Amino acid sequence: MPPRIMKNGRRIKRPQRPTLSSASRNSTFLETIFLVGLVIAVFIAFWLYQLVTILMSSSVSGPGPVMSLPDVPSPGGLIQQQQQGQVISGGLRGGVTSSLTDGGYKHFLDIALDLTSLEPAEVLATLEQNDPFQTNHFDTLLLQKETSLKRTLTIEEIKDIFPCPRLDERITLPDARVEQKAKDFRDGKHGTFLFFQHLRKAGGTNFCSLAEKNLPKEAQPHYYCMPDMGWSGNKDAGYLHSWSNEEIITRMAKQGFRIAGNEWENFDVSRHFDLPAVFATSFRKPLDRALSQFRFECIEDRGCHIKDVHKWWEQRKDLWNVYTKTFADPPVGARNHFKGSEHSKQRREMMATAIDTLSKFHIVLSMEWLAYAAPQVKSILGFNDVSALTTRVRPHISQAIREDGQEHNSLGSASIKKASWDPKEYLDAAQYKKMSEDLALDEILTEVARRMFLERLVCEDLGGGVPI
Numbered sequence: 527m528p529p530r531i532m533k534n535g536r537r538i539k540r541p542q543r544p545t546l547s548s549a550s551r552n553s554t555f556l557e558t559i560f561l562v563g564l565v566i567a568v569f570i571a572f573w574l575y576q577l578v579t580i581l582m583s584s585s586v587s588g589p590g591p592v593m594s595l596p597d598v599p600s601p602g603g604l605i606q607q608q609q610q611g612q613v614i615s616g617g618l619r620g621g622v623t624s625s626l627t628d629g630g631y632k633h634f635l636d637i638a639l640d641l642t643s644l645e646p647a648e649v650l651a652t653l654e655q656n657d658p659f660q661t662n663h664f665d666t667l668l669l670q671k672e673t674s675l676k677r678t679l680t681i682e683e684i685k686d687i688f689p690c691p692r693l694d695e696r697i698t699l700p701d702a703r704v705e706q707k708a709k710d711f712r713d714g715k716h717g718t719f720l721f722f723q724h725l726r727k728a729g730g731t732n733f734c735s736l737a738e739k740n741l742p743k744e745a746q747p748h749y750y751c752m753p754d755m756g757w758s759g760n761k762d763a764g765y766l767h768s769w770s771n772e773e774i775i776t777r778m779a780k781q782g783f784r785i786a787g788n789e790w791e792n793f794d795v796s797r798h799f800d801l802p803a804v805f806a807t808s809f810r811k812p813l814d815r816a817l818s819q820f821r822f823e824c825i826e827d828r829g830c831h832i833k834d835v836h837k838w839w840e841q842r843k844d845l846w847n848v849y850t851k852t853f854a855d856p857p858v859g860a861r862n863h864f865k866g867s868e869h870s871k872q873r874r875e876m877m878a879t880a881i882d883t884l885s886k887f888h889i890v891l892s893m894e895w896l897a898y899a900a901p902q903v904k905s906i907l908g909f910n911d912v913s914a915l916t917t918r919v920r921p922h923i924s925q926a927i928r929e930d931g932q933e934h935n936s937l938g939s940a941s942i943k944k945a946s947w948d949p950k951e952y953l954d955a956a957q958y959k960k961m962s963e964d965l966a967l968d969e970i971l972t973e974v975a976r977r978m979f980l981e982r983l984v985c986e987d988l989g990g991g992v993p994i
Contacts, residue, residue: 629699630691634659634977635881638970642877643870646966647959659697659973664688664980665894678897681984681994690985697974698981698988702885711804712908717779720907721803722751724764724789725849727818728810729893732914737785740909745784752787753778764789767855771797792855795883804907806889808896809849809975812968813949813961816845821947836957839964849968853880864967873967880971890978898994902982905989 637658641649657663667687671679679687693699711718720737724730734751749755755763757777766774766788778786786803799805810818820838824830832838839845847864854860854876863869863876884890888906891899900912949958962969982988 629693629701630695630697631699631702631885633695634697634974635878638877638881638974639874641970642873642967643867645867646865646963649966650962650969653969653973659977660688661973661976661980665976668895678994681901681991684898684994685984685991688980688984690991691981696981696985697977698885698985701988702882703888704886707802708804708888708906710802711784712906715802717775718802718804719778719783720785721766721798721801721805722785722787723793723805723807723852723887724751724787725807725809725815725852726789727815727822729808729891729896730787730789732893732896732917733806733808733891734785734787735917736903736909736912736914739911739914740907741784745782747783747785747787750787751785752789753781753783754786756781762790763787765791766798767791767794771800774801792852793883795853795855795879799886804889805887806891806907807884807887808891808893809972810893812849812965812972813958814946816961816965817947817949817952819845835953839957839961846964847967849971850876850880853883853971855879864964877967877970881974884971884975884978890975890982892976892979895976895979898983899979900994901990901992902979905992 641652641658644652652658654662664687668679668684671683671687707718711720722730722733722737724733731750737751738746747753747755749763752763754765754769757769757773758765762768764787766786768791769777774786777783816839817835820830820835822828824832824838830838832841843861846861851860856872856876856879860872860876863872889899889902891902896915899915903909903912903915949961953961981990983990985991
């Protein structure tokens with residue numbers, strides 16, 4: 527027992543810790559129970575969140591895992607990123623923006639490659655149901671608005687439908703284009719030219735007409751922007767894969783030509799980017815393009831005498847996934863790898879190469895949206911007369927004049943749709959399914975190209991977001 531303490535001659539008791547009352551003990555016990563319960567609740571919430579995330583990321587039908595896209599950001603998403611310290615240099619392609627972020631290229635590449643691993647029917651179903659590149663939803667709304675307003679949309683109206691995505695949600699970042707080559711072309715540097723990869727019946731003739739309106743006559747090859755017609759003694763045109771870079775550079779500079787179209791051969795991914803050129807191409811929905819070629823060549827009697835689309839398609843296996851082959855330039859026999867799980871690796875390699883090639887093209891247009899291409903054409907190529915983008919131009923038109931009222935495109939994608947044959951109406955169900963599946967890889971690459979076009983149209987740091 528502790529000794530007592532003396533104070534003023536009196537003994538006093540040593541202070542002792544007060545005893546907790548029953549109420550205090552109960553309060554402490556309840557607080558302990560509450561804290562333990564809170565910890566358990568937080569733990570359960572965390573694991574529920576993880577479970578939901580896993581389920582959402584595997585929501586794509588079919589055996590191939592396809593990543594779900596983030597939600598489309600609000601139009602103010604880019605401004606919020608600027609406020610967080612990401613300084614963006616407006617209009618500088620391949621500049622500051624690319625150095626600030628890895629962008630969304632890898633994200634969308636993974637989606638495309640996972641789709642490529644699927645069988646054709648599963649590819650088509652996934653693209654239709656999930657719209658992983660968010661282009662089909664835009665296309666539907668665009669068509670509705672154009673039809674309702676009876677005109678093309680303004681850039682602000684476009685951005686209401688497809689706002690500029692966050693930096694990490696952009697397939698166009700990091701920007702793989704070489705801006706200096708585009709600048710050299712705009713500045714008229716000697717020897718530089720526009721290399722146009724012409725995908726047949728996908729707006730290529732419009733593009734050639736566009737060049738004719740903006741380049742001096744002496745800078746234009748005499749036959750549809752294809753200089754090798756003269757080089758080959760009027761035997762071949764649009765076969766630039768067959769000419770070495772040295773031959774192309776020397777001949778283009780000697781003749782002063784400033785555009786070269788490559789229509790009938792693949793883009794040579796191993797060397798064509800070494801040319802002193804700015805690169806452009808134009809896509810179209812694959813099945814629409816195929817049916818348009820059948821109509822143009824066979825129905826309208828331009829060298830083809832087969833009137834049955836079933837027989838024609840079986841004889842034109844060279845057109846199966848022609849986009850993918852054009853931009854991947856695979857070895858002979860690639861068609862054997864278009865189907866089958868045992869060929870998944872080869873398909874993924876082809877698609878990866880094709881997308882990488884496309885990402886380096888300065889201009890990637892969509893024929894359905896040519897009416898909205900003017901800002902990119904002006905800023906990248908320096909062209910001022912863009913009237914050809916809204917005027918129907920077809921080669922050899924005198925052979926089969928179409929009186930459908932669509933010579934001038936005043937409704938944007940609505941005009942293109944009205945002037946085209948609808949595959950679902952023209953083809954029987956079995957042929958529609960077959961041709962669609964034979965073009966499944968091209969459907970993927972087309973969605974990639976369309977998203978590239980949209981991002982460059984609406985995002986100010988990529989030169990977009992300006993009046994159309």
